[in-house]
Amino acid sequence: MxxxxxxxxxxxxxxxxxxxxxxxxxxxxxxxxxxxxxxQKKLPPQIDYSRLRQLLQRGNYNEAEEGYTQAVQRDGSVAAYIGLARVQREVGRYSDACATLDKAIKHHRGNADLLAERGELLYLLGRWEEARQDVEAALKVNPGNLRARWVKACLLRDQGELTAADQEVRTLVRAYTEASGTDQEIRDAQSLLIIGLAGAENARRHxxxxxxxxxxxxxxxxxxxxxxxxxxxxxxxxxxxxxxxxxxxxxxxxxxxxxxxxxSADVLTAKGYVAWNQGRADEALRYAERALKTNPKHAEALRLLADIRLLTGDVAGARQYVLAAQAVQPRSEAIQARRWVLEYLRGSPAGMQAVETEVTGFCRTPGVWHQEIAELLVQLKQYAAAERHYREAMRHRPDLAAAQAGLGLLYWQLGREAEAQTVLREAFRADPFHIRVANALKVLEHLAKYTTRETEHFVIKYSETDKVLAAWLADYLEKWFAEYRQKYGYAPSSKVLVEIIASREMFSGRVLALPGLPGAAQGASTGPLLVIPSPRADGKMQVYNWASVVRHELTHVFNLQQSDYRVPIWLTEGLAVRAEENHRFAAHRELLQARYLAGTLYDLNTIARGYHNFAQPEEVILAYFQGWLYVEYLASRFGEETIPQLLAAYRQGLTTSDALRRVCGMEQVAVEQGYRDYLRDYLRHLPRQEPQLSLAELEAAVRQQPDNADVCARLAGEYLRQQRWDQARSWAGKAWQLQRGHPGAALVLARLKQREKDRVGAIAILEDALKEHPQDSRLLRALSRLLLQEQRQEKAIEVLEQLRKLRLADEEALETLAGLYEQLKRPHEQIAVLTELAQVRPDDLAVHKQLARLCHGLRDWKQTVQWAEAALWIDVGDGEAKELLLDALKALGQKAEIQRLTARYQ
Ligand SMILES: [Zn+2]
Known part of the structure; x- marks a missing residue:
């Protein structure tokens, strides 16, 4: 029992x-x-059905097919036919599977198992009328046939006969319950699979x-x-x-x-969906492709590929997969939903209507269809339309817990928190396992304790610890709002909700409705909502430049609304990074260069993939970097006014190539070419990166090209690395002979001199080489280090300044240079260098404060105000920065500003 x-x-x-x-x-x-x-089955002894079944179940489809084909020929049993049809179904040969079952039914007229099997297949293929006939016939012969009853239930449900479907499901559940404990107990795997499906359906509905x-x-x-x-x-x-x-x-x-x-194509596709939902697009693609290898007509795998294409901006590619999936399963509400969304994106009311007519033609209550449309629209940021479809889904299918959850989470995401709470509570009752719903409710509870402060265009929510920051934000949000309105020629129509979240966990919850948002994430925006974590989250100071984060996110607020959420990700991220007004991506120039040289940069058709590729952080960095440079390029080449024009073009539903043609008057190919030229110029001074070669490879290269100075110098470098000094010297010497002042040779020879404690000699070699190659950054860097060791500060400054002029000074070089100017008491130059350092380190409080201090020392009050304010943008609680700011404002006689500032701290 x-x-x-x-x-x-x-x-x-x-x-x-x-x-x-x-x-x-x-x-x-x-x-x-x-x-x-x-x-134990009574089968002719010569056919080992359990072995055949194992072959089928373990995916050895060729052998299984061969075996079942023989079995059909030899004994023509029901098991043989069903086995063969299942192999054919697993590998997507649906018409063969149908033919097999047709033949079987001719041989075994009136066999309920065969009829149920064919009914199930026809149901899957959207041939519902025939499927219905088969399962009714099967149930007439054997009312206890579980498969036939389950397919009947599915047919009724999908056609919208919900009550009748429910009755069939209950019959199945009852059959299981009543048999348990008796000798009729349902124990075989095949039947239990059906009981599982029916039980879950029953549990969901009730x-x-x-x-x-x-x-x-x-x-x-x-x-x-x-x-x-x-x-x-x-x-x-x-x-x-x-x-x-x-x-x-x-x-x-x-x-x-x-x-x-x-x-199994089913399993591979499910793995693909899990990866896709986790943002691992590449992995998802690989699973879908593997699934299609088993079954090229697997509708779900085709649908997954369509989704990936659709959400990475490749609408044409998506259409191709949707059509292929629809050809297999013409009555799948999920696939039909994708068809509708493609028409929506095309802006074709007639196309949308045609799909709807088709769907309502086979289903009276297309709740799943609306639900699937809504989910996709949320992902495409078409929120208003998504809301309508969630509501429709709930109207048609009140039992669909996912629609309620989706709607609640949508409101929550859009900052409509009161409405969200009501819907989410109801959704939680319908599905208490919905983690995101449960988490969203917890976050709402947490937010209920926050204080609210309203300005003309914003509603700011914050906890007591962030009172001062909220006061700063209240002023600056309005300032930036005015700036952006001017820049974009647009302003959001209703107040933007801004939340400063007091703990990292709740911040993650507010953004994802899940824990685990990476610590690097500092802000998020959905359009009407902007969220940042408190720099004092969880009682620990984790300062970051809240001003550049808010300027970044506020850009999204504007761009998303201005373009009716149709702005492509590269454009809004590019504009957002630009609005930060720093150069934080300069540290990744080598990555950009490597990809430029390898010809593996993104273009406007592929870049969307990079932003979502969280499993490969380098791809994400590259996408952000490239997106920013696209914007810089477009603005410099075609003028600032192209930016709002592009946003307007996207609002009208134009594709990127149409938008570029209209706004820039150029084909997309030409724009891409111009962009690559722009990148070449951006990277022009960066030293070319050579692929790594082993000693053996270099030796072979030298044998092939004994007069190539580059190769000789590289071989010398490798010997140097291996501490084989004599060989290093002789190959570097040869390279130098071949090409006087060769930078690679010079670096090796200088290192060898250093080993001999002859720094002066080393310096002479590098200086000699620089006469031939005055812009070589490696020579300049090496020389600056030697000069510093020799205490020749003035000369070192000259060299480091040369690097700076070439835009090749890295953070270390800038720090050294700033330190030298400090030693030599040359504050003006020190300020210039630190300004550059602040640009690449927007979160570095010390650098910003030092700048404020230096300007204060020079009684340059305007600059003091700028830098002290910038320091407070990193930490509003920094006492020294605040004092410097107050002092400078006093000196400038800005009483009103002083009042505003002090008010923020009350
Ligand atoms: Zn962003």
């Missing part, structure tokens, strides 16, 4: 208090796989949340016990776990399924 009723199982919702990744306490016990023999645990812990576990090769049990368990937001265990179950059948 293991299972008296189906309502058993221990399942706890999200724990109170902290944010959680996944529901706790819903773990599935590790199953002990009892090795049982295959079910909000019997405890049943999910039972299905996971009992039903699917029993299926695996019955058939250790039943990957479908792990797969279905995984989908249920993922639906209930338990990603960790969902992924683990998928891995188990994959361990049984590494070629």
């Amino acid at each position: 293991r299972r008296p009723v189906l309502l058993l199982g221990i399942w706890m919702g999200a724990t109170a208090g902290l944010l959680v990744y996944g529901p706790e306490g819903q773990s599935r016990p590790a199953e002990e796989r009892e090795e049982k023999g295959p079910p 909000r019997r949340h405890q049943q999910f645990a039972f299905i996971l812990n009992e039903v699917y576990r029993d299926a695996i016990k019955d058939d250790p090769d039943c990957w479908q049990a792990e797969y279905q368990a995984a989908l249920l776990l993922l639906e209930k937001h338990n990603r960790a265990e969902g992924e683990a179950a998928l891995d188990k399924a994959m361990a049984i059948n590494p070629r």
Whole structure:
């Protein structure tokens, strides 16, 4: 008497208090796989059906097909036909599978299993009328046929006959419950898979949340016990776990399924979706492609590829996959939703209407269709339309918990917090496992304790610890608002909600509704909402330049609304980085150069992929860097006025190539060419990076080109690295002979002189080489170091200044130079160098304060105000910066400004 009723199982919702990744306490016990023999079947002895079944289940499709084909020929049994049809179905040969079952039904007229099998296949392929006939016929022969009943339930549900569908599902659940404990108990894996699906459907519809645990812990576990090769049990368990937001265990179950059948297109696609939802686009692509290798007509894999294309801006590519998926499953609401979204993006009301007519033609209550549309629209930032579709989904299918959750989270994301709370509470009742809903409610509870301050265009929410920062923001947000309104020729129509979140965890919660947002993330904006973490989050000081973060995010607020959320990511991120007014990406110039030389830069068609590639931080950096340079290029080449014009063009739904043609009067190819020329110029002084070669490779290269100075010098360099001084000397000497002043040779020879404690000799070599190559940064850097060791400050300054002039001074060079000017008491020059350093280190409080101090010392009050303010933009609580600012304002007689400043600290 293991299972008296189906309502058993221990399942706890999200724990109170902290944010959680996944529901706790819903773990599935590790199953002990009892090795049982295959079910005893009365089959001709010469065909080993259990072996064939194993081949099929483990993804050895060729062998399985061969075996089942022989079995069909030899005994023509029902099991042989079903096995063959399943292989054909797994590899996407759907018409072959249909033909196999047609033939089988001719041989075994009136066989319920075969009819149910064909009914299921036809249902999947959207041939619902025929499917209905098959399952009705099967149920007439055998009312206890679980598969036929389940397919009937699905058909009714998908057509919108929800009550009738519910009755069929209940019949299935009852059949299971009534049989348990009797000798009729349902034990075979195939039946348990159906019971699992029906049980979950029943639990969803009637909000019997405890049943999910039972299905996971009992039903699917029993299926695996019955058939250790039943990957479908792990797969279905995984989908249920993922639906209930338990990603960790969902992924683990998928891995188990994959361990049984590494070629299942279902499992591979599910893995792809998990990766995609985690922002791992490349991995998702690889899984989808692997799935298509098994089954080139796998509708879900095609749909995944369509989604990836769609959300990385490749609408034409997306369309191709959507059409391919639709050809396989013409009545899938999810696929039809993608078709509709493509029409929406094209701005075609007729196209949208045509899809809707088609969908309502086969489904009376297309709630899933609306729900899928809404989810995609959220991802495409088409919030107003998304809201309408969530509402429609809820109207058609009040049982769809996901629609409520989606709507609640949408309101929450848009800062409509009061409405969000109401909907989210309801959504939580419908689905207490929805982690993001639970977390959002916790964050709202946390926010309820905040203070609100309103200005003309903003509502600022903050906790007591951020009172001063909020006061600064209140002033500066309005200043920047005016600046942006001027710049973009646009202003948001309603007040922007700005939140300063007091803890990192709650900040992550406010942004993702999940914990775990990387510490590097300093701000987020959704359009009407702008969020930053408190620099005093969790009681620790973690200063950052809140002003540049807010200027960055405020740019998104403007761009998103101005373009009706259609601005491509490169443009708004490019503008946002530009608005920060610093050069923080200069440190990554070598990355940009390497990709430029390798020809692997992004272009405007591919760049969107980079921003989402969180698994590869270098790609993200490159995308941001390139996006910024696209904006700089467009503004310098075509004029500042092109920026608002581009935003307006996107608002009208133009593609990038159309927008560029209209605004810049140029084809996209020409713009891209101009951009690459711009990059070449931007990178022109950077030393060329050589690929790493081994000693053996270099020796071979020298044998081939004995008169090539570059190769000789590189070989010398490698010998130097290996401390083989004589060889290093002789090859460097040869390179120098071949080309007087060769920089590589000079560096080796200078190092050898240094080894001999002959610094003067080393300096002479480098100076000699610089006569031939005055812009070589490696020579300049090496020379500056030697000069400093020789205490020749003036000369070192000259060399470092040369580097600076070439825009090749890195942070270390700038620091050294600033230090030299300080020693020599040359504050004007020191200020110039520190200004550059502040540009590449926008978060460095010490540098900004030092600048304020220096300007104050020079009684340059205006500059003191600028730098003291900039220091306070990093830490509003810095006493010295505040004093310097007050002093300078007094000297300038700016009484009103002094009053405003002191008011911020009251
Ligand atoms: Zn941004």
